Amino acid sequence: MPPSVVQLSDVKFRWRPENPLTLDVPGFELMAGECLFVYGPSGSGKTTLLNLVAGVANPEHGEVRVLDQSLAQLPTAHRDAFRSDHIGLIFQMFNLVPYLSVVENILLPCRFSARRRDRAVANDGSLDAAASRLLGDLELDFTDLGSRTVSELSVGQQQRVAAARALIGAPELIIADEPTSSLDADVQQAFLDLLFNEVKQTGAALLFVSHDRRLEPRFTRSVSLTDINNAVTPSLGPQLSP
8 A cells, every 4th residue: 555645633723712613624635646635615725725735824723744744733834845855836826936038947946955956866867857847748848948037938838837846856745726727628638647657657646726617528537516524514615603
């Protein structure tokens, strides 16, 4: 049986003490090599789940473990370093640095994580070669685009650069929040092919959140937040505190 990459145990979370629970998950697990598609209506806790798994937020109750490490037990600086070493993030809003070039944006994780820098060089021979391979897999030309600032790119191109940045250095966990929303159908398939290939090659786990259920059949497993989050119900949405 493959090892567990993410475990949630009796996790409860709310953004403010006076607010109702946003997330109430008795149990959740993601295994190495698994590609999990997570869906649910607005307000069902999809982004909150990703924030907890990435260590951006801490639960008020229960435990979130990534690679058997309890994230809440790590001091903030150590948690940030752990995220840099082990988690690749693809944000819905990209979070690219506009004044840096395409290559500089892709290689940012390698500036903060010696572990990912060493893995990128070991896998591809050099950092530039790693960036070039990922861009090519996403149907972007390294020679043409590599030195441009990301502000010169289209929205779809920026989204693919954000994906390449998340994948550089073979992180064990890839978290993707609506990553195909700005891509046309053909590029969506190339994008998914790259994600699945990286998971297959490295044994990483993929946690992929999207409202587009047309993508769901390509994943090894799918989960509705309304099925695992007791803070929401399929018919009523988020529950109000009594």
